[in-house]
Amino acid sequence: MNSLFNFFKGYNSLSKEAEKAIAEISKIVAVKKNTDLQPIGHTCKTIYFINKGVARIYYFKDGTDITECFAFENNIIARVESLFTGKPSRKAIQILEDSEVVAINSTQLFKLYDKYPEIERLFRLIFESAYVDTVNRIESIQFHSAEERYNSLIKEEPNVLKRVPLKYVASYLGITQVSLSRIRGIK
Amino acid sequence: MNSLFNFFKGYNSLSKEAEKAIAEISKIVAVKKNTDLQPIGHTCKTIYFINKGVARIYYFKDGTDITECFAFENNIIARVESLFTGKPSRKAIQILEDSEVVAINSTQLFKLYDKYPEIERLFRLIFESAYVDTVNRIESIQFHSAEERYNSLIKEEPNVLKRVPLKYVASYLGITQVSLSRIRGIK
DNA sequence: GGAAGTATTTAACATATGATAAATAATTAC
DNA sequence: GTAATTATTTATCATATGTTAAATACTTCC
Numbered sequence: 001m002n003s004l005f006n007f008f009k010g011y012n013s014l015s016k017e018a019e020k021a022i023a024e025i026s027k028i029v030a031v032k033k034n035t036d037l038q039p040i041g042h043t044c045k046t047i048y049f050i051n052k053g054v055a056r057i058y059y060f061k062d063g064t065d066i067t068e069c070f071a072f073e074n075n076i077i078a079r080v081e082s083l084f085t086g087k088p089s090r091k092a093i094q095i096l097e098d099s100e101v102v103a104i105n106s107t108q109l110f111k112l113y114d115k116y117p118e119i120e121r122l123f124r125l126i127f128e129s130a131y132v133d134t135v136n137r138i139e140s141i142q143f144h145s146a147e148e149r150y151n152s153l154i155k156e157e158p159n160v161l162k163r164v165p166l167k168y169v170a171s172y173l174g175i176t177q178v179s180l181s182r183i184r185g186i187k
Numbered sequence: 188m189n190s191l192f193n194f195f196k197g198y199n200s201l202s203k204e205a206e207k208a209i210a211e212i213s214k215i216v217a218v219k220k221n222t223d224l225q226p227i228g229h230t231c232k233t234i235y236f237i238n239k240g241v242a243r244i245y246y247f248k249d250g251t252d253i254t255e256c257f258a259f260e261n262n263i264i265a266r267v268e269s270l271f272t273g274k275p276s277r278k279a280i281q282i283l284e285d286s287e288v289v290a291i292n293s294t295q296l297f298k299l300y301d302k303y304p305e306i307e308r309l310f311r312l313i314f315e316s317a318y319v320d321t322v323n324r325i326e327s328i329q330f331h332s333a334e335e336r337y338n339s340l341i342k343e344e345p346n347v348l349k350r351v352p353l354k355y356v357a358s359y360l361g362i363t364q365v366s367l368s369r370i371r372g373i374k
Numbered sequence: 375g376g377a378a379g380t381a382t383t384t385a386a387c388a389t390a391t392g393a394t395a396a397a398t399a400a401t402t403a404c
Numbered sequence: 405g406t407a408a409t410t411a412t413t414t415a416t417c418a419t420a421t422g423t424t425a426a427a428t429a430c431t432t433c434c
Contacts (some may be wrong), residue, residue: 061330068325081322084315117304124311128271131318134325135268139255141328142361143248146421166382174329179421181383333391353412366391368413 001026004049004102007074011129012122021116025108030100037093037101044082044089046103050075053099054163056172059091067172070096070160076126078106096164146175147183188213191236191289194261198316199309208303212295217287224280224288231269231276233290237262240286241350243359246278254359257283257347263313265293283351333362334370 001023008014014022028051031037037048040059048055048071055077057068068091071077082089083106095101113120140149150173154161160169170180188210195201201209215238218224224235227246235242235258242264244255255278258264269276270293282288300307327336337360341348347356357367 061326066330068322080315081319084319113308117307120304120308120311121300124307124314127311127315127318128267131314131321132268132271134318134321135255138321138325138328139248141325143253165380167380176422177382178384178423182421185383352410354410363392364412365393365414369391372413 001028001102003051003074007049007076008122011125012118014118014122018112018116018118021112022104022109022119025112026102026104028100029103031095031098033095033098035095037095038079038089040090040092041088042092043086044079045106047076047078047083047106047109048093049102049104050077051100051102053101054096055093055099055101056096056164056168057091057093058168058171065167065171067168070157070164070168070172072157072159072163076130080127080130096168141174146173146179149173150180150183188215188289190238190261194236194263195309198312199305201305201309205299205303205306208299209291209296209306212292212299213289215287216290218282218285220282220285222282224282225266225276227277227279228275229269229279230273231266232293234263234265234270234293234296235280236289236291237264238287238289240288241283242286242288243281243283243351243355244278245281245355245358252354252358254355257344257351257355257359259344259346259350263317267314267317283355328361333360333366336360337367337370 005019050071050073052073054072056070057079059066077093079089079091166180167177170177192206237258237260239260242258244266246253264280266276266278353367354364357364
């Protein structure tokens with residue numbers, strides 16, 4: 001859990017007591033490549049932290065597999081559109097390499113918010129930051145060409161291409177795999 | 188301020204004391220059409236609530252004016268990528284009709300979070316909800332055609348077209364004004 | 375280590391949206 | 405109320421990305 005608590009420190013330092021409370025509702029899980037951590041249709045009740053490995057959120061749009069986002073080591077991944085609404089998610093979380101993740105029970109976490117305002121603040125800050133990333137991503141999708149988006153991805157996350165099949169990268173960039181292949185061919 | 192406190196009730200009911208604390212750091216402002224509430228380059232230190240009127244967030248991308256979002260009556264508008272990072276915003280908030288807004292000083296608001304966890308929770312819930320909207324908007328931009336996006340906009344926000352110049356709607360939809368005009372012409 | 379299954383690339387053609395320019399329509403200001 | 409400005413539409417042409425299909429390349433598994 002150490003890397004999880006280190007990750008937290010970047011947002012809000014917790015008291016030992018609060019850390020203990022979070023540890024009690026979390027567990028470390030080893031997950032095999034290509035397994036779904038949480039399936040489509042399931043109401044999200046877990047926030048995951050990636051200790052080792054890669055995960056993605058995906059869903060089906062008209063029968064084709066769409067990747068919403070990736071998460072690598074030392075990052076959190078959750079289907080917020082379900083987590084924050086209590087509605088079943090149309091999305092799934094899939095593990096892309098043999099991985100080790102920390103699973104935090106969100107139902108119990110939200111209960112801790114009453115007793116530990118510092119925990120509520122921590123997750124407020126984490127999700128505010130994720131919200132900002134999402135706002136910035138809209139701009140990237142809407143006003144950059146596929147090629148520009150590909151170039152900034154390899155610049156900002158060069159590991160993605162090494163660790164994730166290109167077909168998943170393509171839908172993350174909002175294009176078909178064929179288009180991605182063409183863009184890569186140009187260089 | 189009544190409509191503001193009613194808006195809050197949809198997220199987290201506040202004690203009278205907390206309401207009073209928020210009232211003390213807020214003021215009602217009348218704003219004329221086409222004025223910038225906050226200019227580009229300014230670090231966002233105000234959260235606005237629209238009592239009456241319409242506002243938009245916009246920025247310039249390669250010299251062209253891009254609308255990021257609109258806000259109508261009984262909604263909040265803020266440049267979160269500045270509010271939550273403390274960095275100057277590349278975006279501005281503009282009023283599109285003679286309007287009345289409530290301006291909440293965010294520096295003072297964030298200070299209230301320590302004394303009133305209920306206020307911190309309120310804004311956590313407000314922004315979690317806005318975050319979910321943003322995640323859903325990505326899907327809409329990425330995997331629906333311009334025509335589909337236009338149709339769902341007139342379905343979900345029919346007022347937009349009546350109250351907002353089409354050129355602003357076009358960039359909000361991620362297309363040029365000419366394309367929007369063509370799409371409207373088809374029907 | 376070869377067969378079967380997956381992933382990636384390449385090619386040819388189709389189409390939605392962009393860019394530019396010009397025509398109308400609506401608004402604003404004196 | 406007319407002129408000036410601004411917003412919207414229409415038309416033409418250019419281009420990025422989509423679609424389909426087939427060819428390679430790479431993995432996985434018995």
